[in-house]
Structure formats: structure tokens, C-alpha cells
Amino acid sequence: MATQLVKGNTAAVIGALxxxxxxxxxxxxxxxxxxLQEASRYFPILGRKFVQAESEESAINMVYGxxxxxxxxxxxxxxxxxxxxxxxVSYLAGAELPCVIVDIMRAGPGLGNIGPEQGDYxxxxxxxxxxxxxxxxxxxxxxxxxxxxVIQGFELAFKYRNPVVVLADGVLGQMVESLQFPEVAVMxxxxxxxxxxGTPETRNNLVSSIFLDFNQLExxxxxxxxxxxxxxxEEVEYEDHMTKDxxxxxxxxxxxxxxxxxxxxxxRKEGIKVGLFRPKTLFPFPARELKEIAASRECTFxxxxxxxxxxxxxxxxxxxxxxxTELVSRMGGNLITMDQVLEKIRKxxxxxx
Amino acid sequence: xEERIIASKGLxxxxxxxxxxxxxxxxxxxxxxxxxxxxxMGEAMHDLGIxxxxxxxxxxxxxxxxxxxxxxxxxxxxxxxxxxxxxxxxRAEDNAVVIAYQGDGDLASIGLNETIQAANRGEKMAVFFxxxxxxxxxxxxxxxxxxxxxxTVTCPQGRDPGYDGYPLHMCELIDNLSAPVFIExxxxxxxxxxxxxxxxxxxxxxxxxxxxxxxxxxxxxxCPTNLGQNAEQSTRFVNEQMEKEFPLGNFRDxxxxxxxICRADSVFKKKAIDDLFNLDTGSSPDAVLDPSFPExxxxxxxxxxxxVLSMGLTIAHAGCVAQRFVSWYPSYGPEQRGGTSNCSVVIxxxxxxxxxxxxxxxxxxxxxxxxxxxxxxxxxxxxxxYDSTIGECSIPEGVTGIAVPAIRIAGDAGSEKAANTxxxxxxxxxxxxxxxxxxxxxxxxxxxxxxxxxxxxxHVVLESAVSWANENL
Numbered sequence: 001m002a003t004q005l006v007k008g009n010t011a012a013v014i015g016a017l018x019x020x021x022x023x024x025x026x027x028x029x030x031x032x033x034x035x036l037q038e039a040s041r042y043f044p045i046l047g048r049k050f051v052q053a054e055s056e057e058s059a060i061n062m063v064y065g066x067x068x069x070x071x072x073x074x075x076x077x078x079x080x081x082x083x084x085x086x087x088x089v090s091y092l093a094g095a096e097l098p099c100v101i102v103d104i105m106r107a108g109p110g111l112g113n114i115g116p117e118q119g120d121y122x123x124x125x126x127x128x129x130x131x132x133x134x135x136x137x138x139x140x141x142x143x144x145x146x147x148x149x150v151i152q153g154f155e156l157a158f159k160y161r162n163p164v165v166v167l168a169d170g171v172l173g174q175m176v177e178s179l180q181f182p183e184v185a186v187m188x189x190x191x192x193x194x195x196x197x198g199t200p201e202t203r204n205n206l207v208s209s210i211f212l213d214f215n216q217l218e219x220x221x222x223x224x225x226x227x228x229x230x231x232x233x234e235e236v237e238y239e240d241h242m243t244k245d246x247x248x249x250x251x252x253x254x255x256x257x258x259x260x261x262x263x264x265x266x267x268r269k270e271g272i273k274v275g276l277f278r279p280k281t282l283f284p285f286p287a288r289e290l291k292e293i294a295a296s297r298e299c300t301f302x303x304x305x306x307x308x309x310x311x312x313x314x315x316x317x318x319x320x321x322x323x324x325t326e327l328v329s330r331m332g333g334n335l336i337t338m339d340q341v342l343e344k345i346r347k348x349x350x351x352x353x
Numbered sequence: 354x355e356e357r358i359i360a361s362k363g364l365x366x367x368x369x370x371x372x373x374x375x376x377x378x379x380x381x382x383x384x385x386x387x388x389x390x391x392x393x394m395g396e397a398m399h400d401l402g403i404x405x406x407x408x409x410x411x412x413x414x415x416x417x418x419x420x421x422x423x424x425x426x427x428x429x430x431x432x433x434x435x436x437x438x439x440x441x442x443x444r445a446e447d448n449a450v451v452i453a454y455q456g457d458g459d460l461a462s463i464g465l466n467e468t469i470q471a472a473n474r475g476e477k478m479a480v481f482f483x484x485x486x487x488x489x490x491x492x493x494x495x496x497x498x499x500x501x502x503x504x505t506v507t508c509p510q511g512r513d514p515g516y517d518g519y520p521l522h523m524c525e526l527i528d529n530l531s532a533p534v535f536i537e538x539x540x541x542x543x544x545x546x547x548x549x550x551x552x553x554x555x556x557x558x559x560x561x562x563x564x565x566x567x568x569x570x571x572x573x574x575x576c577p578t579n580l581g582q583n584a585e586q587s588t589r590f591v592n593e594q595m596e597k598e599f600p601l602g603n604f605r606d607x608x609x610x611x612x613x614i615c616r617a618d619s620v621f622k623k624k625a626i627d628d629l630f631n632l633d634t635g636s637s638p639d640a641v642l643d644p645s646f647p648e649x650x651x652x653x654x655x656x657x658x659x660x661v662l663s664m665g666l667t668i669a670h671a672g673c674v675a676q677r678f679v680s681w682y683p684s685y686g687p688e689q690r691g692g693t694s695n696c697s698v699v700i701x702x703x704x705x706x707x708x709x710x711x712x713x714x715x716x717x718x719x720x721x722x723x724x725x726x727x728x729x730x731x732x733x734x735x736x737x738x739y740d741s742t743i744g745e746c747s748i749p750e751g752v753t754g755i756a757v758p759a760i761r762i763a764g765d766a767g768s769e770k771a772a773n774t775x776x777x778x779x780x781x782x783x784x785x786x787x788x789x790x791x792x793x794x795x796x797x798x799x800x801x802x803x804x805x806x807x808x809x810x811x812h813v814v815l816e817s818a819v820s821w822a823n824e825n826l
Contacts, residue, residue, distance in 0.1 A: 005673055014630070018626060022445070051444060053470075068438070174682060181630065196428055197445075198405075199406070203405055207429065208420065208427070209429065259706055259707045262707065335709050
């Protein structure tokens with residue numbers, strides 16, 4: 001096993017290399033630019049394909065092209081760039097093409113600033129482009145997971161022929177931590193059933209998202225919804241930390257979840273029964289698991305996020321508003337502090353007594 | 354008279370994707386130019402033997418259903434994005450023959466950037482640009498190529514350059530670029546023009562067959578429906594009005610002096626990837642869980658160029674060598690490029706919560722603004738190490754402030770630039786990181802592995818700083 005200190009953004013590229021991704025197309029944007037830079041550094045050495053695209057739209061459409069050809073392809077950006085890519089993401093979902101998109105979230109709206117935020121939750125988890133589609137969304141909270149979830153992302157993307165977004169933030173992209181390198185390198189194969197690769201075997205294939213007939217398009221939409229239901233059944237992932245006996249459940253993902261974990265450990269020392277529930281998949285959202293917790297005991301759910309309650313809505317939906325919910329949030333590039341979380345925990349604990 | 358149908362080559366004999374009752378009729382209007390162009394392209398693809406290799410990209414516009422007809426691999430893409438999609442296909446599959454088929458709105462308006470940039474990169478693709486001066490599918494709106502005075506539903510009084518600008522000349526625009534191999538403007542208004550168009554289309558596809566790069570063919574075409582013309586009028590419109598604005602002819606043909614572009618195959622072997630990161634020699638041991646180790650949070654700050662970020666990374670490396678959990682997080686973006694920069698380092702015996710240090714055990718300040726900005730966030734009992742050239746400054750109560758002659762120590766040892774390493778020596782001497790001299794030396798060796806000459810110098814600076822600390826603190 002090999003371990004090195006690696007930046008989060010670099011880890012995403014390392015994941016792509018071991019996942020058999022051989023095409024990278026992107027456009028520079030802080031705080032995601034190192035992904036583009038590292039891809040430009042490593043991809044060509046291995047004969048893999050790299051283009052710095054003229055725009056975010058072009059980058060995502062190059063992704064559409066390489067994905068159509070059946071290749072493993074990745075792009076990355078941050079909020080404003082993800083907004084620009086949404087047209088292409090809708091087409092990818094509509095044409096049922098696999099790809100991995102890494103979003104290193106920064107603060108918005110508009111140009112905002114380059115500080116870390118989690119304000120892309122809604123545009124990424126709920127779709128973002130036009131039409132009734134979903135992305136599979138993975139939420140790393142360490143440099144290790146920046147790598148591992150890119151690899152997992154490619155597996156899911158090809159399993160379901162669906163775009164996968166690895167939703168991270170400025171801190172995860174910029175920070176350096178130990179990374180255990182992958183033990184396996186994927187040797188990808190082109191699926192000639194659907195790909196259009198300019199080969200005799202794929203000559204009769206068509207990649208398209210157009211259905212002129214209303215009923216046909218409706219049926220296709222129903223098929224997509226069935227796919228999403230299967231994903232909800234099969235692919236939910238989460239991590240829980242001391243939730244078993246907890247009457248206060250923090251729900252948090254990404255960098256915020258690490259701050260929550262420290263807060264839980266501190267509050268436990270003070271005798272407060274608090275736990276952390278961390279969704280690792282945001283779509284599919286671990287709704288059933290949260291509902292089970294809500295049904296099992298009296299408790300309060302606290303969504304801890306660097307956004308304006310975007311995930312809080314999903315928590316409330318998951319527990320069908322059966323328990324009280326609270327929000328701890330920061331925005332604008334500010335991080336949530338452990339003290340801020342602790343203060344909320346202590347307040348709720350005091351009210352419980 | 355008996356009807357005789359001559360089967361088209363390169364196109365499907367029946368258009369099953371179209372459905373409906375007339376499987377051999379196209380969806381195009383009578384008098385539309387698309388059918389002729391499809392036929393010329395299909396024939397060329399067939400005759401050049403490239404159908405197996407061809408990936409045809411249907412645009413948005415009336416030719417959105419081009420995939421009904423072409424007997425090859427087909428993609429349908431978003432409005433204006435065909436050259437970007439084509440780039441993705443071509444880079445992924447070096448042997449593919451990429452063909453983009455685009456109208457004037459698609460290519461010259463919403464997709465102008467993609468068009469110019471793909472041409473400028475010299476992507477291996479043939480772009481067929483169907484210019485009929487009007488948006489067809491959406492119902493006859495003004496196109497970037499609409500002629501001055503020409504009426505459309507969105508310039509009902511005729512195109513007025515004072516409001517709408519002038520017709521865009523795509524061949525001329527692309528002819529300004531270095532990379533394209535072939536550029537020609539043709540017309541399909543009548544038989545003699547169709548013959549010339551046939552030649553240009555074949556030439557563009559020959560270039561693709563041979564993998565030689567970018568070919569652009571603009572085809573002046575008819576849209577009787579949206580321009581309210583009959584067959585005769587539409588022919589006259591192209592010949593007499595369009596040709597005046599868009600002169601026909603070859604702009605460039607460099608095919609004979611151009612070598613094929615060959616791109617390398619992708620390598621997927623694990624060993625090849627491992628070697629990129631020197632995994633054999635450049636790996637650290639994994640961290641070991643040790644809850645008894647007190648977590649240390651360090652903030653390092655200074656001007657850009659004072660090496661505060663690399664100092665932080667060196668500490669993190671040292672922690673890594675000592676099998677501690679470590680994290681490093683820099684200020685990034687504009688801050689990094691000018692003014693002050695800073696980083697957070699956490700060394701722990703357990704997995705780390707936030708990598709962002711809000712309250713530090715140690716602040717290393719290489720300049721006054723950094724000291725003033727972060728001094729208040731140092732925990733009680735913590736340390737502030739600052740360069741002695743900063744001079745008099747106020748240190749919060751309960752915090753130990755140490756003025757370190759870091760720049761002098763480093764200068765005496767050979768380079769003032771190593772002042773950041775001198776600060777590491779102080780930390781080492783004070784024992785505030787729980788890391789050993791060995792750990793720091795190994796980390797310095799790793800930090801300067803790209804510039805091995807600097808390793809001995811930095812080791813000397815580290816030792817000098819330790820001696821200074823032992824004598825003075």
C-alpha cells in the first residue's frame with residue numbers, strides 16, 4: 001500500500017487515472033483549477049486525452065462526445081461553471097451517457113467569491129438543467145474520498161448510464177492530506193451495445209435525447225424514473241457516528257461533516273446524547289434511514305451546511321416533518337465552526353431537559 | 354411514365370427511424386437543399402469507404418433528424434455544440450471520421466465560439482455549414498447570414514445593419530486561422546453548382562479519411578418555405594443575391610502538403626500510473642491511531658514569496674513521516690498571488706476534524722500584517738514566532754511571543770530565502786509539534802526533492818536555528 005500527502009483536487013485526478021478515465025476536458029475556475037492543471041500534466045504522459053476547452057459549455061459537450069464514444073471521461077468546475085454546464089448535463093442525462101463531473105463548490109450567487117460553500121446542493125442534487133432527470137451525487141469529506149468517490153463515480157456512471165457528480169467544496173479541493181493510492185487500475189472496455197465509436201460494431205448505434213412523439217418521450221421519462229428508483233434502492237450510502245442513542249441528530253456532508261464530528265465528540269464529553277448522520281450519497285438521499293431514526297425515538301434533527309437550508313429541505317422531507325428540525329449554516333465563503341455547532345447542540349439539549 | 358428510383362449510396366434505403374407511412378421520403382420540405390447535400394455526403398462516404406468509421410453529428414435545426422438518413426454511427430447534440438462534441442469523439446477515438454452538419458443559426462450564432470475554436474485547434478473533423486440565410490426549424494427568424502434588406506419574421510422590415518449588424522462570412526473568418534486544412538464555399542442552387550459542391554464535399558471527407566485535420570465546407574442552400582419562394586425563385590435567390598454577399602470558391606486546400614495527425618493510445622497499466630507518482634520510492638507510512646498525542650494546530654502567515662505555504666507543507670510532511678494524521682490547508686486564489694498568504698496545519702493522533710485552523714497553538718508570522726491579523730486567534734499558552742525584523746509588537750496575554758532572527762540565521766547559513774526553515778528549527782527546539790529532528794529533516798528532503806542542491810542548506814539552517822533557540826530561549 002502506498003500513501004502520499006496529496007491535495008484534494010489532485011486526488012480527484014488520481015482517482016480518474018486509476019478508474020480508467022482516458023479523456024479530460026475542462027475550463028479553469030478557482031478553486032477547481034488544479035484538477036484541470038493536474039490532468040494536463042498527467043493525462044498526456046499516459047497517452048490519455050486532454051483538452052483545455054474554450055468554455056464550460058464546450059467542456060461538457062466534449063464530455064458528451066467522448067462519453068458517446070463509450071470512453072470514461074471527466075470534467076470539473078465550480079458553481080458558476082457548473083451553472084454553465086447544466087445544458088450539457090441535461091443532454092447527457094437525456095442521452096443516458098455516463099460521465100463524472102467534479103464540483104468544487106465556491107460561494108455564490110453570481111460571481112460571489114472563491115471561498116468554500118455548499119450552495120450548489122440544489123442545482124446538482126435536484127437536477128439543475130431542464131427536464132425530469134437526476135444526477136447521482138457523491139459527497140466526499142476527505143482527500144481519500146476525493147479519489148475513491150471518483151473511482152466509485154465511474155462505476156456507478158457506467159452501471160446506470162447516468163452522469164455522476166462528485167460534490168465537494170473549496171476546502172476539500174485545496175487541502176492536503178494523506179492519500180492511500182488505489183490498489184487496482186481499471187482497464188476500461190467500450191460497450192458496443194450503445195456507444196458510437198466510429199467502428200463497424202457501433203455503426204448502427206444512435207446517441208440521442210430527442211423523442212418527437214409525446215407518448216414515446218413520456219415513456220422514456222417513466223423509464224428514467226424507474227432507473228432512479230432502482231438507484232434509490234441500491235446505492236444509498238451514509239456514515240453514522242454515535243447516532244444509536246442520540247436525541248440530537250446532526251445531518252451534514254462534505255467538509256461540514258468533519259466539523260460536526262469534532263463537535264459530537266466534544267458534546268459527548270459533556271454528556272449530551274448527540275450523533276452525526278453523514279450522507280455519502282446526496283442523490284440517492286438516505287431518506288429511509290433518517291425516517292427510521294425519526295420513528296424510533298424523540299429527537300431533533302440539525303442540518304449543518306454551508307448553504308441556506310438547501311439540504312434541510314431534504315431532511316424534512318425524509319422524516320416527513322415528524323420531528324423538529326434546526327439549521328446551522330454559514331455562507332459567503334465562511335466555514336462553520338465547531339463552537340457554532342456546539343452552541344446549537346447545547347441549546348437543544350438544555351431545552352430537552 | 355414509370356417512376357424510377359435511383360438508390361442513394363451511404364444513406365439508409367428506408368428511413369425506419371423516421372417512422373410514419375412514407376419510409377423512403379425525407380422529412381424535409383419540397384425544394385429544401387438538405388436532401389441534395391445529404392445525398393452528396395452519403396455518396397462520398399460510401400465511395401471513400403468510411404461509413405464504418407464515420408460519426409455523423411446531427412445539429413439542432415431542420416437537420417436535427419439527419420440521423421434518420423446517414424448509414425453510419427450517429428449522434429444528436431445540443432444547439433451549436435457539434436464542434437465541441439466532435440472534439441470529444443475525435444480525441445477519444447483517433448480513427449473515427451467525425452462529421453458535423455450545421456445550419457447558420459447553429460454554427461454561426463449560438464455555436465460561433467465552438468466553431469472557431471475547433472477550427473483553430475485543427476480538430477480532425479469535416480464541418481458542413483448549410484447557409485440558407487434563415488432559421489428553418491423555428492419558423493423563419495433572422496440568421497447571422499441573413500442578407501441586408503432580407504425580410505424574416507424577426508426583421509419584418511428587412512435586415513437593417515444599424516440594428517442587426519451585417520451578414521457573417523464564415524469561410525472568411527475561418528480563413529484567418531492557421532490550423533484548417535481545407536475551406537471552400539459552394540452552392541447547390543442548380544446542376545452545375547451541385548457538381549462543384551460534390552467535389553468539395555468529397556475533398557473534405559477524403560481529408561478525414563486520411564486523418565489530416567479540419568475541413569470546412571460552406572454550402573449556400575435553399576429554404577423556399579421560410580423565404581416564401583418557389584423553386585425558380587429560390588435558385589435565383591441563391592445565384593443572384595446570396596452569391597453576391599458570399600462569393601463562391603476555394604479559400605484553402607493544404608491537404609496534399611499535410612501529414613496525418615496520429616494521437617497516442619491510452620495507457621491503462623497500473624504500473625505506469627504508479628510510476629507517475631513514484632509510489633515505489635516516494636511513499637510515506639500510514640498514520641497510526643494514538644489518542645494520547647496532543648493535537649497541534651499551526652497557522653503560518655506572511656507575504657507571498659516568503660515560503661509560508663511550503664513551510665506549512667514541510668510540517669505536514671514531518672507529521673506524516675512520524676505517522677501522525679496531518680492536514681494542510683492554504684489560503685488560495687488572489688491572496689496567494691499578492692499580499693499576504695497563510696496556511697493551516699493540523700497534526701493529530703486521530704483523524705482530523707476541520708483542517709482549517711481557527712484558533713492556533715502556534716502562529717508563525719513572517720510579516721507585521723500577518724502578526725496583527727492572527728495574533729488574537731492564538732490559544733492561551735500558545736506561541737507566536739515572528740521574524741525579529743518586524744520589530745516591536747504587542748503579544749496577547751498568556752501567549753509566548755518569540756522574536757526570531759530567522760532571516761539572519763538563514764542568511765548566515767547561505768540564503769535568506771530559507772528563513773521559513775529557520776522557523777521550523779525553533780518549533781523543533783521548543784518541542785511544540787511533538788516531532789523529531791529526524792522527522793523535520795526527512796520532510797525537508799521531501800520538500801526539496803525537486804531541487805536537491807537546497808537540501809543540505811536547509812538542514813544547516815534547521816540546525817542553526819535549533820542552536821540559536823537553545824542558546825537564547
